[in-house]
Amino acid sequence: xxxxxxSPQNLTAQEGEFITINCSYSVGISALHWLQxxxxxxxxxxxxxxxxxxxxxxxxxxxxxxxxxxxxxxxASHPRDSAVYICAxxxxxxxxxxxxxxxxxx
Amino acid sequence: xxxxxxxxxxxxxxKRQSVAFWCNPISGHATLYWYQQILGxxxxxxxxxxNNGVVDDSxxxxxxxxxxxxxxxxxxxxxxxxxxEDSAVYLCASSLSNPPSxxxxxxxxxxxxxxxxx
Numbered sequence: 001x002x003x004x005x006x007s008p009q010n011l012t013a014q015e016g017e018f019i020t021i022n023c024s025y026s027v028g029i030s031a032l033h034w035l036q037x038x039x040x041x042x043x044x045x046x047x048x049x050x051x052x053x054x055x056x057x058x059x060x061x062x063x064x065x066x067x068x069x070x071x072x073x074x075x076a077s078h079p080r081d082s083a084v085y086i087c088a089x090x091x092x093x094x095x096x097x098x099x100x101x102x103x104x105x106x
Numbered sequence: 107x108x109x110x111x112x113x114x115x116x117x118x119x120x121k122r123q124s125v126a127f128w129c130n131p132i133s134g135h136a137t138l139y140w141y142q143q144i145l146g147x148x149x150x151x152x153x154x155x156x157n158n159g160v161v162d163d164s165x166x167x168x169x170x171x172x173x174x175x176x177x178x179x180x181x182x183x184x185x186x187x188x189x190x191e192d193s194a195v196y197l198c199a200s201s202l203s204n205p206p207s208x209x210x211x212x213x214x215x216x217x218x219x220x221x222x223x224x
Contacts, residue, residue, distance in 0.1 A: 004148075033212075033213075040217060040218075042197075042215060042216065042217035043149075043197060043215035043218075044215070045213070045215070048212050086148055088148070094149075094213065096148030096149050096150075098147055099148060
């Protein structure tokens with residue numbers, strides 16, 4: 001069993017839909033990261049959080065430390081949101097999930 | 107602020123050949139990481155540098171992989187000789203060693219080098 005599990009592995013949506021990606025972890029953590037990776041390969045950090053909730057534009061990330069669970073929400077999804085979303089835990093040494101591939105169709 | 111730079115972006119080589127990747131971290135970032143990401147998987151840490159010293163290379167296949175950061179700034183990762191299973195995206199990331207008070211230490215990733223070994 002991986003230390004960081006994401007679900008679903010693949011997700012398709014119509015433009016405008018509300019999207020939720022889940023991340024569960026089994027290790028103690030100091031921080032959890034949500035990352036976005038486009039087909040070209042580069043990774044962009046979306047959020048780093050250790051408690052509660054963060055919002056940036058149409059993206060919302062929440063974390064429940066007691067349940068060892070985090071969610072990434074995308075409101076009013078758009079085709080440009082199509083990417084792989086990766087959950088990672090840790091600060092200095094990151095443990096990555098395998099990613100959720102999101103495709104948003106017009 | 108310039109981001110993490112990597113080159114080349116793409117490389118195709120035959121097995122048993124050698125290849126080298128270059129990374130220039132964000133100015134002032136003392137910590138540098140090399141990750142290997144095989145298709146369909148999350149990135150795996152190969153080596154972590156703090157300035158020009160190695161902090162963690164426990165997952166680096168040292169029989170064929172080597173990395174250096176001689177002046178504590180840019181870094182090279184080399185594979186010699188390459189195997190088919192080395193086909194992957196190689197990501198470089200950097201971070202501040204001592205983030206400002208109240209700030210968590212965030213890693214900034216480069217665009218990656220996609221290696222194909224045939």
